Amino acid sequence: GQQQRVALARSLAKRPQLLLLDEPLGALDKKLREETQIELVNIIEEVGVTCVMVTHDQEEAMTMASRIAIMSEGHVLQVGAPSDIYETPATRFVADFIGNVNLMDGTLAEDEADHCVIDCEDLKHYVGHGITGTRGMAVSVAVRPEKIHLSRHAPADEDHNRGFNRAKGVVKNLSYFGSYTVYHLELPSGRMLKVSQNNTQRHREHELTWGSEAWAHWSRMSQVVLTQ
Structure with a gap:
């Protein structure tokens, strides 16, 4: 950690207009890396230098960047703020690359200005906006694990009573992380x-x-809803 701080100080001593960092924190353990991430962001903002950083650590990118570019096979797939990349990914690759996600393939059953319905193998998605697609077209639906709620009893609000946005399954595995727990729910098709x-x-x-x-x-x- 001290070596990385010294290297950064030497880089900033000449007041560069652009600072290029290639996985600068990759050799640090997790706790020290998290502390140094915040420190590095504060230093860069205080100095006022533009910084371009390459990292394969998605959490590090989300923590440190004001704008993120997702690249695959030499092509930039999406550029945006961390919240935009995470909440509104443009492609399946971006959705799957940043954070955990449930990706479900299905077909477009309804598409209106205020909603669309996607038929998937185990369930039906009712989405609160349209996508300007054609019925029967293949699409994918991405749902982040933290957006899903678990209960022992069937949910009872309007959408769920109509059979949308719900699925029954069996807990096949769970991982306890202290502040949160990740459940793996097996659906009737065998999908997790x-x-x-x-x-x-x-x-x-x-x-x-x-x-x-x-x-x-x-x-x-x-x-x-993802169409590519």
Whole structure:
């Protein structure tokens, strides 16, 4: 960490207009890397230099960048703020590359100005906007694990009662990370759905565990429809 700080100081001593960094924190352990990321961002903002950084660590890019460019096979697929890249990916590659995501292939069943319906193997998505597509066209739906809720009982609001944006499955695996838990819910087709739940309480009644049956459900604005 000290070596990286010295190297950065030497680079900034000549007051460059552009600073190029190639995985500058790759050799540091996780905790030190997180501390140095914040320190590095603060220094760069204070000095006022433009910085272009190459990294394969998606979390590092999200933490440090004001704009991100996603590249694949020499082509830039999307450029935008971290929140834009994460929440509104332009392609399947971008959605899958940044963060965890559930990608489901399906066909466009309805497409109106205020909504569209996507038929997938295990469920139907009701999305709160149209996509200007043609019925029957192949599309993909991306849903982030943290946008999905888990419950032991079937959800009861309007969309869910109509059979949209919900799926029943069995908890096949779970990973406890302290502040949150990731559940792998097996759907009837055998497909796995990843769900991330914040652990806001120290002890929860009727907590889901291996083999538990559960309902996954999400809102009509949680999905992103991808056509490429």
